[in-house]
Amino acid sequence: MLETIVQAVINGLLIGGIYALVSIGVTLIFGVVKIVNFAQGEFVMVGMYITYFLATQFGLDPILSLVVSMPVLFVVGVLIQHTLIRRVLGLNDLPQIFLTFALSLLLMNLALMLLTANYRTVHTWYSDEALHFAGLYVPVAKLIAFILAMFLSGLLWVFLHATDLGKAMRAASQNREVAQLMGINPHRVFAVALGIALALAGAAGSLLMPFYPAYPLVGQVFVLMAFVAVVLGTLGNVIGALVASLLMGVAESFGIQFIGADSGLIVVFLMLLTMLAVRPGGLAGGRRR
Amino acid sequence: MKNEKRPKSYCPNRRTFLIKGGGALAAAAIASPPIISGAAETVNIGGLYPTTGSMAQIGVGCVAAAKLAVEMVNDAGGIKSLGGAKLNLIISDVQSDTTVTRTETDRLITSNKLSAIHGCYASALTLIASEVAERAKVPIITGSSSDQLNKGRTYTFTPFARASQFAQAQLQMSKLVSDKPKVAVIFENTAFGTATSNGLKELAPGEGVEIVMFEPYSAGFTDASPLINKVKASGANALFSVSYLNDLILIVRTVKQVGLNIAINGGSGGFVIPDFYKNVGKLAEGLQGVAHWNHDMSDYAQKANAEYKKRTGEFLFEYAGGLVAQTFMLADALERAASTDPVKVREALATLDVSKGYAAMAPGGRVKFGPDGKNVYGRPIGVQWQNGDLASVFPKEDARAPLLKT
Numbered sequence: 119m120l121e122t123i124v125q126a127v128i129n130g131l132l133i134g135g136i137y138a139l140v141s142i143g144v145t146l147i148f149g150v151v152k153i154v155n156f157a158q159g160e161f162v163m164v165g166m167y168i169t170y171f172l173a174t175q176f177g178l179d180p181i182l183s184l185v186v187s188m189p190v191l192f193v194v195g196v197l198i199q200h201t202l203i204r205r206v207l208g209l210n211d212l213p214q215i216f217l218t219f220a221l222s223l224l225l226m227n228l229a230l231m232l233l234t235a236n237y238r239t240v241h242t243w244y245s246d247e248a249l250h251f252a253g254l255y256v257p258v259a260k261l262i263a264f265i266l267a268m269f270l271s272g273l274l275w276v277f278l279h280a281t282d283l284g285k286a287m288r289a290a291s292q293n294r295e296v297a298q299l300m301g302i303n304p305h306r307v308f309a310v311a312l313g314i315a316l317a318l319a320g321a322a323g324s325l326l327m328p329f330y331p332a333y334p335l336v337g338q339v340f341v342l343m344a345f346v347a348v349v350l351g352t353l354g355n356v357i358g359a360l361v362a363s364l365l366m367g368v369a370e371s372f373g374i375q376f377i378g379a380d381s382g383l384i385v386v387f388l389m390l391l392t393m394l395a396v397r398p399g400g401l402a403g404g405r406r407r
Numbered sequence: 408m409k410n411e412k413r414p415k416s417y418c419p420n421r422r423t424f425l426i427k428g429g430g431a432l433a434a435a436a437i438a439s440p441p442i443i444s445g446a447a448e449t450v451n452i453g454g455l456y457p458t459t460g461s462m463a464q465i466g467v468g469c470v471a472a473a474k475l476a477v478e479m480v481n482d483a484g485g486i487k488s489l490g491g492a493k494l495n496l497i498i499s500d501v502q503s504d505t506t507v508t509r510t511e512t513d514r515l516i517t518s519n520k521l522s523a524i525h526g527c528y529a530s531a532l533t534l535i536a537s538e539v540a541e542r543a544k545v546p547i548i549t550g551s552s553s554d555q556l557n558k559g560r561t562y563t564f565t566p567f568a569r570a571s572q573f574a575q576a577q578l579q580m581s582k583l584v585s586d587k588p589k590v591a592v593i594f595e596n597t598a599f600g601t602a603t604s605n606g607l608k609e610l611a612p613g614e615g616v617e618i619v620m621f622e623p624y625s626a627g628f629t630d631a632s633p634l635i636n637k638v639k640a641s642g643a644n645a646l647f648s649v650s651y652l653n654d655l656i657l658i659v660r661t662v663k664q665v666g667l668n669i670a671i672n673g674g675s676g677g678f679v680i681p682d683f684y685k686n687v688g689k690l691a692e693g694l695q696g697v698a699h700w701n702h703d704m705s706d707y708a709q710k711a712n713a714e715y716k717k718r719t720g721e722f723l724f725e726y727a728g729g730l731v732a733q734t735f736m737l738a739d740a741l742e743r744a745a746s747t748d749p750v751k752v753r754e755a756l757a758t759l760d761v762s763k764g765y766a767a768m769a770p771g772g773r774v775k776f777g778p779d780g781k782n783v784y785g786r787p788i789g790v791q792w793q794n795g796d797l798a799s800v801f802p803k804e805d806a807r808a809p810l811l812k813t
Binding site: 122125126129130132133136137230234235236237238239241245246247248250255257329330331333335339340343370371374375378379380382383 | 459460461463464467593596622623624625627628629630632633634636637640652653656657660661663664665666682685686687688690
């Protein structure tokens with residue numbers, strides 16, 4: 119029994135790490151630019167396909183392809199901010215919602231058209247391997263993904279707290295007008311935020327590839343968990359999103375293990391509703407970081 | 408009904424919108440023009456398949472097979488009793504969505520003079536299309552396996568094995584692998600998953616098979632580990648997974664990671680298509696499944712397979728192969744009806760009795776419908792992945808290769 123519980127925690131944390139990469143991106147964009155990026159899951163999908171093609175065409179290991187997928191998506195993020203999102207900021211919310219929503223639809227259907235609906239997997243030597251000890255197992259590919267996800271989250275935290283640009287980003291997220299009065303160029307800050315958020319989505323894609331198949335609608339599987347994590351962990355709070363993602367992963371795993379395999383999401387959403395009733399501001403109690 | 412959507416509907420409004428909006432865009436890109444025939448008279452056959460959305464990949468394969476079958480019938484001289492009339496296939500995309508299936512079936516029937524329909528791959532979709540076709544009095548022929556399709560319907564014909572028969576075959580196969588099979592059944596919570604797994608549960612005691620775990624799961628999960636963790640704890644020595652492709656890929660890979668030594672029977676669905684092997688690779692070797700059709704089971708099947716392979720580069724998979732047979736069954740009925748009137752075609756289908764040619768290309772080799780639209784000779788075929796190909800291994804009379812016990 120203890121073995122089963124510990125295994126359930128391990129499983130939950132490992133998948134929670136992936137949720138975290140997606141949700142941190144969403145919460146960063148929301149916190150800084152004040153828009154909800156519905157297309158975040160589709161950028162994970164783009165990251166997966168980049169990784170897939172690098173692996174099949176050039177034999178590049180999915181984990182190493184991080185050095186391609188992250189910069190590529192960073193640039194895409196900056197371009198999207200400059201050419202699209204900038205135009206709709208300051209208007210009412212509806213154009214902003216539809217902009218990212220349209221992006222999501224566009225990317226999904228472009229992928230369906232150009233890449234077909236086929237599933238694509240990349241096999242690496244560690245794809246199906248696992249570390250076994252004391253009756254427990256830890257899949258190698260997921261462990262690598264988890265460690266790198268935590269490393270990237272930590273790097274982002276250091277960036278936000280120790281660099282001028284990071285501090286400017288936090289300032290813009292706390293109060294845009296005052297930040298502008300202090301000489302912070304919001305558009306530059308926004309572009310970097312978009313870039314970082316998309317780079318994280320790209321990283322999630324690369325890290326998923328050794329153990330999860332890519333297909334055009336794959337983003338939808340992960341983005342919902344990301345949205346829940348963002349609300350649960352307080353909108354705009356990076357650490358909150360991280361903690362919430364890990365908690366959700368574990369809650370989902372326990373739900374499947376001890377209630378029923380079709381109740382993983384029920385547990386997660388019960389968690390969300392309880393949180394909204396008891397602490398509407400989320401885990402961090404409404405503080406944005 | 409909500410559960411029948413795949414992948415699971417996370418956020419109903421947005422999801423519905425996505426499917427509709429996205430589907431419309433993709434449909435415009437993929438939709439093919441109807442085949443234009445030179446002959447004066449043509450017979451319109453409707454084909455309803457999900458060519459976009461979560462089941463698109465299989466739907467696209469079905470459409471390729473449907474087109475191939477129509478060409479085969481037309482090249483052989485069309486429907487002779489109608490002066491050599493050619494079949495005209497009108498494809499409609501049901502977008503892997505039950506709501507769209509209802510409206511598309513309606514639209515297809517009202518805007519075309521159809522003699523018959525075939526579709527829709529997934530039982531959840533076929534159940535809807537069949538309801539609409541029944542009301543419009545247009546016969547529908549389908550390879551979908553839900554036993555529900557044989558209840559209270561007069562225009563629905565199912566020439567292949569039913570879900571309950573699949574279950575029996577799976578149970579019998581598990582006894583070939585172990586003397587005392589202890590089976591864990593995991594199934595996606597959809598019409599297809601529940602129908603198939605309930606069959607397993609009901610028949611297990613009669614077959615002397617013990618079910619130690621019986622668990623529905625939400626289709627389209629992010630991680631199979633908790634589920635496999637549960638299978639491990641159940642102490643099962645055989646695993647029946649009733650799943651479509653993406654879940655099954657994760658399940659098979661996770662079983663390997665856990666190091667669980669268990670005989671897997673993947674049933675049908677996503678398990679018996681070429682993509683499964685492409686995605687799972689060597690891990691697929693030795694895995695068993697059941698199908699209502701397999702490409703090596705008869706000379707005709709092998710001929711159809713060769714032609715399909717020439718066009719698509721892949722072997723003719725279960726549902727698509729069955730679809731070629733269905734098209735020839737429709738041609739046989741049209742030939743005898745000597746009419747394009749759907750009601751007359753239905754009557755001819757009801758009296759169909761074939762035991763040779765492409766139309767009889769079903770396990771058992773004979774097709775004759777009972778009053779419930781079920782083929783009275785229908786039976787499933789047990790298959791196993793061997794050297795990257797799907798070999799027929801069960802029952803003895805249909806086997807083309809021995810069952811490997813590894």
